[in-house]
Amino acid sequence: MSPPGMELSHCSVDARVGGAFHYAMKPVNVPDAPAMWGKWTFRELTPPERIVVVVQFSNAEGGVTRHPMAEQWPLFTLSTTTLSEIDGGTLLRLEWRALDASEAEEAIFDASHASMAQGWGGSMDALDKYLAQLQAKR
Numbered sequence: 575m576s577p578p579g580m581e582l583s584h585c586s587v588d589a590r591v592g593g594a595f596h597y598a599m600k601p602v603n604v605p606d607a608p609a610m611w612g613k614w615t616f617r618e619l620t621p622p623e624r625i626v627v628v629v630q631f632s633n634a635e636g637g638v639t640r641h642p643m644a645e646q647w648p649l650f651t652l653s654t655t656t657l658s659e660i661d662g663g664t665l666l667r668l669e670w671r672a673l674d675a676s677e678a679e680e681a682i683f684d685a686s687h688a689s690m691a692q693g694w695g696g697s698m699d700a701l702d703k704y705l706a707q708l709q710a711k712r
Contacts, residue, residue: 578696583609584634591616595627596636609634610642614653625655628673646682648675668694 576582576599584598593616598609611632618626629651631639641647650673658665670690672683 576697576700577693578700579603584611589616589619591619594636596632598634608642611639617652623657627653627655629653629670644682644686646678647686648672648679648683650674651683666698 579602580599581602582597583600584596586597587593587595589595595614595616596611597613598611600609601607611634613630613632613636614627615630616625616627618624630649631641631647633639638649640649652671652673654669656667656669658667672680675683
């Protein structure tokens with residue numbers, strides 16, 4: 575589960591409140607590119623409808639780091655995913671905002687919505703494709 579052109583090169587998940595999803599992504603076609611690390615710390619898990627996580631860039635050990643390409647990116651963001659049934663399917667709603675950020679950090683986060691939508695859109699397209707393959711096997 576990564577944006578188009580990227581692949582997860584590391585992934586560990588402790589899916590409980592206070593636990594973390596720690597991962598690294600690398601470009602698919604650039605074998606020598608450094609990994610970009612991230613970490614989600616679970617704040618709320620309400621199966622099957624709600625996941626709230628604090629998101630940060632990190633290092634391989636899980637420590638907080640700055641965005642590798644945007645120094646003014648907020649250290650932390652808050653992401654809330656809500657799932658609801660609609661017309662026999664599932665509606666996914668993602669809300670994401672800067673957390674404990676300066677005005678400059680909030681501004682760069684808000685100005686980046688188009689690129690974030692492109693990345694998330696690609697990830698959701700890949701998820702749709704995967705789920706369709708699972709349905710076809712039934």
